Amino acid sequence: MASRAEIKPGETIPSVTKAITEKSILEFESTGILNRENIHNNPELAAKRLGTTYTLASGRMSITFASESLRRFFGAEVFNHTATVNLKFLRPVKAGDTITVTGAVSGSEQTDVGTKVSVDIFCDNQDGNRTAVGIGTAVIK
Amino acid sequence: MADAELKIFDYDKAEIGEELGSYEYTLTQEMLDAFRSSVDDPEAQFPTLGVKHDATAFAMVYDDPIGTVNAGNEVEFFNPPIVGKKISVKGRIADKYLRRDKPYIVIEATAIDEDGRLLEKLSTYQLKKPDELGKKWHPEQK
Numbered sequence: 001m002a003s004r005a006e007i008k009p010g011e012t013i014p015s016v017t018k019a020i021t022e023k024s025i026l027e028f029e030s031t032g033i034l035n036r037e038n039i040h041n042n043p044e045l046a047a048k049r050l051g052t053t054y055t056l057a058s059g060r061m062s063i064t065f066a067s068e069s070l071r072r073f074f075g076a077e078v079f080n081h082t083a084t085v086n087l088k089f090l091r092p093v094k095a096g097d098t099i100t101v102t103g104a105v106s107g108s109e110q111t112d113v114g115t116k117v118s119v120d121i122f123c124d125n126q127d128g129n130r131t132a133v134g135i136g137t138a139v140i141k
Numbered sequence: 142m143a144d145a146e147l148k149i150f151d152y153d154k155a156e157i158g159e160e161l162g163s164y165e166y167t168l169t170q171e172m173l174d175a176f177r178s179s180v181d182d183p184e185a186q187f188p189t190l191g192v193k194h195d196a197t198a199f200a201m202v203y204d205d206p207i208g209t210v211n212a213g214n215e216v217e218f219f220n221p222p223i224v225g226k227k228i229s230v231k232g233r234i235a236d237k238y239l240r241r242d243k244p245y246i247v248i249e250a251t252a253i254d255e256d257g258r259l260l261e262k263l264s265t266y267q268l269k270k271p272d273e274l275g276k277k278w279h280p281e282q283k
Contacts, residue, residue, distance in 0.1 A: 018181055027179035031191030033166050034200055039208065039271070049208035051275035059211040059265075060190045064180045067187065067218075080186050080221050088213040088266075092278055134213075 007117050007140065013073040013103045018065050022095040025057045057093040062101075062132045066121050069101045073119070074138045082114075087121065087134035098126040103136070114139040150203040152237075152244050152269050161232035161248065162201030166192070168222050186221035187261060189228070194250035195263050198232025205269075212245065213266040219259040227255040235264060244269045 018024075029041045039046040039056050046055045063085050071079040093099060103121040110116075116139050123132035168188065176188035199205075222228055229252065236247035249264040 024179045024181070027175050028191050031172050031176045031179065031188055032197065033164075033192055034197055036200060039210075045208070049271045049275070050210070051272060051279060058193070059214055060193060061180060063214050063216060064182065064185060064187075064190050067190075067216075068180070068182045068185065071184070071186075076184070076186070080218055083218045084216065085218075086213070086215045089211060 007105055007108070009105050009107060011105045013069050013101075013105075013119055013121075016065050016069040016072075016101040018061075018099050020057050020061070020093055020095055020097045020099060022055075025055060025061075025095060028058055028061055052092065052094075054092075054094045057095075057097070059087065059089045059093075059132070062089070062093065062099065062123050063087055065099060065101045066103075066123065066132075066134070066136060069103065069121070070119065070136045070138065074117075074140065078138050078140055082137075082139040084137045085121070085134065086136070087123070087132045089132050091125070091129055091131045093125065093131050097131075099131060100124050106135070111139065114141045147204040148202060150205040150207075150269075152246070155234055155237055155246055157234055157237050159234040161195075161198035161203075161234065161250075163229070163231045164198070164201060165227050165229045167227050168224050170224050173224055187218060189222055189252055189261050190216070190263070193263075193265075194230045194252050194261070195232050195248040195265050198230060198250050199248050201232075207269065208271050209267040209269055210271040211265055212268045215264040217262040219261060220254075222252075222254060222260050228260065229253050229255070243273055 046052050103119045106118045106120045108117045119136045121134045173188045176191040177185045232250040235249040252260040
């Protein structure tokens, strides 16, 4: 999608839906450089530290899903050089979950480098429970 | 850095502004491919999110036997990293506070590449009492 010259309050961003699997959780962890065990790749450690019977998907996976939605909305050129994503995690995400990112433009303000557009972001699981909430921004000319 | 050199993390002794690990690595095509596959997005441009720059910086300095839960992330994107380029990361403890009697720290990391391009700033709000969240998520468990 090309960068947007005019964006209106309330305009929705493209919805992104992702199936979380054990494979995707482990593959995400494998891109790190430390190769350490953690609550994302070691169920025993997750049980010890959290009392869960499952490993958790990294919150950064949800950041990435929200980033995809914003990139599709603003266009890659705008997103890759001006965007911010801020999420607060509310519930655990685990294998078997399906996470859907939605959102809408909440406002804009003029800055020295362009118009900073703010977007409310929501991540919900297959049961309709909110797993994360936050705000994304990007600057358009 | 070898594990033997790690300090045991003590929340009470952690200081705002304290520097964490600084390190370099080269982004490979394999890392980018694995990241894109894991998030099912062939156009994802920031595999640095999978590297978890801030948490890696923390783990290069501290052993944290109690562990942590990620309560939130803030990320600023400036330029996508380029495969084959060396990436330099610097981390620090940006904040530390109690909220509802639970201890949090905020760790942050800034990444630039070998050409001096600013890539990304990432912050994580870490709850340093993860069992509290486990009880909240699963109150039936003790």
